Amino acid sequence: MFNRTAIAPLEYTRKLWMRSWVGLTMLFLYAPLIVLMIFSFNDSKRNVVWKGFTLKYYEKALSNDSLVEAMANSLTIAFFATIISLVIGTLAAVMLWRFRFPFKGLVEGTMSLPIIVPEICLGVAFLIFFAKIDWPTDLPWPLNLSAITIAHITFCFPFVAMVVRARLASFNKEEEEAAKDLGATEWQAFRDVLLPHIKPSLVAGALLAFTLSLDDFVITFFTSGPDTITFPVKVYSMVRFSVTPEVNAASTILIILTVALTFIALKYQGVKGISDAH
Amino acid sequence: MDFKTFLHAGSNRRAMLKGMGVAAVGFSLTGALAGCGEKEAAKLANGEEAKLNFYNWDTYIGETTLEDYKDKAGVDVNMTLFASNDELFAKLRAGNPGYDVIVPSNDFVERMAAADMLVELDKAQVPNFKNVAPDYQDVPYDPARKYSMPYTWLALGIGYRKSKVKSVPDSWKVLFDSDAYKGRIAVLSEAGDMFRLYGKYMGKSVNGLTDADIKMIEAMMIKQKPNIKSFHEDNGQDLLLKGEVDLVLEYNGDIAQIMAEDSDIGFVIPKEGSQLNSDNLCIPKGAPHPKNAHAFINYLLDAEAGKKITETILYPTPNDAAKALMPDDYKNNQVIFPPAAVLAKCEYAKFNPELQPKYEEAFTRVRAA
Amino acid sequence: MSGPLQDWKSQRKPFAAVASAPVFWLALFFIAPMAIVWLYSFGQNAGPADIDISGTLDNYKRATEWLYLSIFLKSLAVAALTTLICLIIGFPVAMAITFAAPKWRPWLLLGIMLPFWTNLLIRTYALMALMGTNGYMNKGLGGLWEGASWLRTLVGMQPLEAWTPVQLLYNNFAVVLGLVYVHLPFMVLPLYSALDRLDKSLIEASLDLGAGHFKTFMQVVVPLAAPGIVAGVMITLIPALGAYLTPDLMGGTDSQMIANVIERQFKRANDWPFGAALSFLLIYAMFILIALQSMRSNKVKELR
Numbered sequence: 001m002f003n004r005t006a007i008a009p010l011e012y013t014r015k016l017w018m019r020s021w022v023g024l025t026m027l028f029l030y031a032p033l034i035v036l037m038i039f040s041f042n043d044s045k046r047n048v049v050w051k052g053f054t055l056k057y058y059e060k061a062l063s064n065d066s067l068v069e070a071m072a073n074s075l076t077i078a079f080f081a082t083i084i085s086l087v088i089g090t091l092a093a094v095m096l097w098r099f100r101f102p103f104k105g106l107v108e109g110t111m112s113l114p115i116i117v118p119e120i121c122l123g124v125a126f127l128i129f130f131a132k133i134d135w136p137t138d139l140p141w142p143l144n145l146s147a148i149t150i151a152h153i154t155f156c157f158p159f160v161a162m163v164v165r166a167r168l169a170s171f172n173k174e175e176e177e178a179a180k181d182l183g184a185t186e187w188q189a190f191r192d193v194l195l196p197h198i199k200p201s202l203v204a205g206a207l208l209a210f211t212l213s214l215d216d217f218v219i220t221f222f223t224s225g226p227d228t229i230t231f232p233v234k235v236y237s238m239v240r241f242s243v244t245p246e247v248n249a250a251s252t253i254l255i256i257l258t259v260a261l262t263f264i265a266l267k268y269q270g271v272k273g274i275s276d277a278h
Numbered sequence: 279m280d281f282k283t284f285l286h287a288g289s290n291r292r293a294m295l296k297g298m299g300v301a302a303v304g305f306s307l308t309g310a311l312a313g314c315g316e317k318e319a320a321k322l323a324n325g326e327e328a329k330l331n332f333y334n335w336d337t338y339i340g341e342t343t344l345e346d347y348k349d350k351a352g353v354d355v356n357m358t359l360f361a362s363n364d365e366l367f368a369k370l371r372a373g374n375p376g377y378d379v380i381v382p383s384n385d386f387v388e389r390m391a392a393a394d395m396l397v398e399l400d401k402a403q404v405p406n407f408k409n410v411a412p413d414y415q416d417v418p419y420d421p422a423r424k425y426s427m428p429y430t431w432l433a434l435g436i437g438y439r440k441s442k443v444k445s446v447p448d449s450w451k452v453l454f455d456s457d458a459y460k461g462r463i464a465v466l467s468e469a470g471d472m473f474r475l476y477g478k479y480m481g482k483s484v485n486g487l488t489d490a491d492i493k494m495i496e497a498m499m500i501k502q503k504p505n506i507k508s509f510h511e512d513n514g515q516d517l518l519l520k521g522e523v524d525l526v527l528e529y530n531g532d533i534a535q536i537m538a539e540d541s542d543i544g545f546v547i548p549k550e551g552s553q554l555n556s557d558n559l560c561i562p563k564g565a566p567h568p569k570n571a572h573a574f575i576n577y578l579l580d581a582e583a584g585k586k587i588t589e590t591i592l593y594p595t596p597n598d599a600a601k602a603l604m605p606d607d608y609k610n611n612q613v614i615f616p617p618a619a620v621l622a623k624c625e626y627a628k629f630n631p632e633l634q635p636k637y638e639e640a641f642t643r644v645r646a647a
Numbered sequence: 648m649s650g651p652l653q654d655w656k657s658q659r660k661p662f663a664a665v666a667s668a669p670v671f672w673l674a675l676f677f678i679a680p681m682a683i684v685w686l687y688s689f690g691q692n693a694g695p696a697d698i699d700i701s702g703t704l705d706n707y708k709r710a711t712e713w714l715y716l717s718i719f720l721k722s723l724a725v726a727a728l729t730t731l732i733c734l735i736i737g738f739p740v741a742m743a744i745t746f747a748a749p750k751w752r753p754w755l756l757l758g759i760m761l762p763f764w765t766n767l768l769i770r771t772y773a774l775m776a777l778m779g780t781n782g783y784m785n786k787g788l789g790g791l792w793e794g795a796s797w798l799r800t801l802v803g804m805q806p807l808e809a810w811t812p813v814q815l816l817y818n819n820f821a822v823v824l825g826l827v828y829v830h831l832p833f834m835v836l837p838l839y840s841a842l843d844r845l846d847k848s849l850i851e852a853s854l855d856l857g858a859g860h861f862k863t864f865m866q867v868v869v870p871l872a873a874p875g876i877v878a879g880v881m882i883t884l885i886p887a888l889g890a891y892l893t894p895d896l897m898g899g900t901d902s903q904m905i906a907n908v909i910e911r912q913f914k915r916a917n918d919w920p921f922g923a924a925l926s927f928l929l930i931y932a933m934f935i936l937i938a939l940q941s942m943r944s945n946k947v948k949e950l951r
Contacts, residue, residue: 022743022755025736029762029831032773035783036765039776066357092669099662101655107670109934114677116933118889120910121926124368124919125680131372132683154676157669166840166878186661211763221365225375226331226358235766237359238336251769259761364914371696393696461814469915506900508817521781522816631695638916645903646718 089160551623841875
């Protein structure tokens with residue numbers, strides 16, 4: 001709080017009240033997580049009273065094959081769902097942004113429906129659908145995750161479309177026309193002019209899709225079978241009965257993994273250019 | 279649809295790299311695991327693969343039961359978890375996604391049998407049936423045990439904190455009809471169970487409620503609602519342990535588990551009687567390994583295996599042979615095995631397709647009041 | 648801003664290239680499953696596991712009874728309150744990130760997003776551990792109370808009465824807090840995005856012309872960030888309306904929200920037709936909300 005330079009009028013973030021506000025918000029967001037991490041070392045079968053320090057739940061979590069498998073399944077599904085959602089969502093955004101066609105309003109509306117349908121309704125819908133068309137249930141890994149992945153893509157790609165469309169709104173068509181005048185084909189114009197412009201929204205969309213897929217459990221619950229358990233579904237069935245520190249340990253591991261990977265990515269990427277993708 | 283300006287740049291390139299990095303790690307991890315798990319499963323003598331998909335409640339198995347079974351029979355048991363009967367039913371309703379053995383409660387055994395979702399058990403493949411206590415060999419919800427084998431049984435009652443109650447709460451009145459412990463009570467959120475227990479409190483059978491009864495009970499519940507802190511979803515024992523509430527409507531097995539951690543906890547089955555439940559082992563139609571399923575069920579009914587399971591979960595067991603092997607403090611535990619006089623007043627709930635929706639609607643009204 | 652829309656007929660091949668995948672996916676993997684459920688809403692249970700699609704409107708009639716409408720309105724109120732609180736908390740945070748030095752910006756954004764990557768259920772349970780009767784929040788408040796009491800005795804006044812823990816859980820307060828906790832990042836990101844594209848020279852100009860910070864904020868920043876605010880509100884309100892885990896776990900006896908009722912129909916009550924009817928009514932309502940907003944923004948575009 002000792003300012004070496006005076007605070008400029010627009011440097012709101014250096015003002016004390018702003019910092020306190022953000023600080024309190026961060027405290028609010030992180031306090032439960034910190035509690036969760038502390039309780040992962042709790043030496044008690046139930047999570048409610050502190051009984052002593054132990055690392056045994058970390059051992060349990062890491063050696064719990066089904067938990068590790070569930071985490072791996074979740075990551076795999078999220079990976080594929082993100083990529084395919086990105087493709088379909090971008091195509092949808094371009095379609096809506098560029099073309100006029102019959103029933104456009106209807107298509108636009110329908111595309112936003114997966115976001116507003118209550119998850120349990122969508123989950124049941126998929127359950128019945130896959131049962132009725134006899135979707136095979138004994139495929140080898142990773143194909144057996146296909147049902148879940150399809151469901152995830154369906155509710156992720158509208159988000160991607162939304163994000164990309166917002167970005168497309170600021171694209172100057174003349175740039176694309178100029179490229180075509182200079183001899184580029186449709187595809188080249190798309191790849192070399194349009195795509196770079198929307199890259200930040202692609203990244204944002206991918207981030208969003210990845211998060212939504214990783215944490216989803218209602219829809220995944222209804223589309224998963226005995227061999228295709230994901231992390232949220234597994235945690236859900238574990239915590240209903242009793243919240244053991246093992247679950248906390250697994251979550252802490254996941255958090256640490258996430259943070260570590262982010263640091264690595266940051267170092268690799270360099271902090272420059274993070275916020276200047278205007 | 280016009281959501282202008284949503285996300286913009288910011289952390290995103292780095293974050294995407296992170297996302298990809300995490301996925302890459304996950305991918306390689308999974309690849310390693312998949313390499314381990316996808317070896318061709320050996321064929322057993324009975325012609326099925328050496329695999330079994332077991333759909334069970336969480337922590338509802340012994341610590342080493344699955345490994346022991348693998349050593350004994352060479353079958354790899356893949357246990358996945360569900361958290362409530364409704365989930366089990368909802369998942370299986372549209373078709374069996376590949377489960378071999380499931381563990382529904384008694385009223386769901388009835389329901390699923392009525393919906394033709396269960397395989398009739400071949401008793402010849404389950405010789406350990408003889409270990410089952412005579413009381414449980416023929417039950418109202420599955421006459422002659424056509425579709426199920428008993429796994430555990432339970433009774434509902436009142437768990438309480440001894441230091442916080444004036445006297446032992448031996449009547450349902452404390453939970454259902456009095457403000458003596460205002461704000462310190464938790465009851466079940468399961469509509470059917472609640473209505474049936476109120477019926478017991480009123481002196482009726484759990485299966486004999488009429489429309490007029492339902493209306494009256496609904497009014498009573500609404501009157502009592504301000505005194506209730508929470509409608510818990512089967513984690514009442516945690517609430518009691520944490521000190522959130524002092525009285526809770528819960529199963530005897532759950533309370534017995536926390537009594538081991540906190541000696542200030544007590545349990546009682548009220549004098550008006552209560553409801554009995556039982557969790558059972560069944561084989562759903564369309565199970566890919568029915569012979570393995572029978573063999574596994576037979577194993578779970580074995581005396582030694584049953585003892586190991588009971589040691590871990592501490593629920594009442596219908597397996598007499600296993601019970602005989604348990605230590606005395608288990609066999610004589612009044613909470614786990616309530617005295618016969620008390621049990622005489624307890625009944626099983628019957629699955630009633632007409633009454634169930636009425637209970638649900640009435641309970642929705644109670645919760646909205 | 649981006650030129651006129653092209654008619655699809657003039658560019659069939661590119662149109663087919665971009666349109667085929669999304670439309671096909673939507674048709675096969677969204678419309679088909681939802682159509683089945685929609686048909687169910689006109690059916691009734693014929694036995695524990697079968698549904699007979701009889702074309703009845705009974706389910707819709709039942710879904711519009713006052714009992715369910717009142718629950719829906721209550722859910723709307725809770726979701727609206729949550730959104731409002733998220734907006735009030737989130738706007739300064741978004742501003743802080745926008746005006747932060749570039750080297751801090753990614754860290755702040757990451758800070759907001761990171762809790763998002765933890766499993767929702769675990770986060771909720773952790774929050775509940777803090778808020779319980781014997782949880783740390785109550786312990787903290789109790790400590791403050793005792794401290795105040797001790798100070799009073801120092802000054803010669805009567806000490807305060809003994810501390811009884813405040814009930815922070817199992818009531819509507821907890822539900823709103825929990826929903827805010829879950830949805831805050833959803834609000835901050837679109838706000839940041841809109842503020843980020845703001846032309847900062849406009850703020851400088853306003854300040855130069857003598858308007859105070861607050862006036863500048865209300866009359867320059869907020870109107871310019873309006874699209875971001877609208878996006879954030881939509882993205883927070885709609886999921887909050889459909890939330891059922893948080894009210895289920897943290898709510899009290901009268902914290903039942905519409906999504907809980909729907910969930911119960913599909914699970915406990917095993918009444919899929921009725922659950923379908925309730926879901927579709929909810930969908931229609933939300934759809935109308937969005938359509939209204941969309942129409943308004945189009946009108947605004949025309950006026951400009």
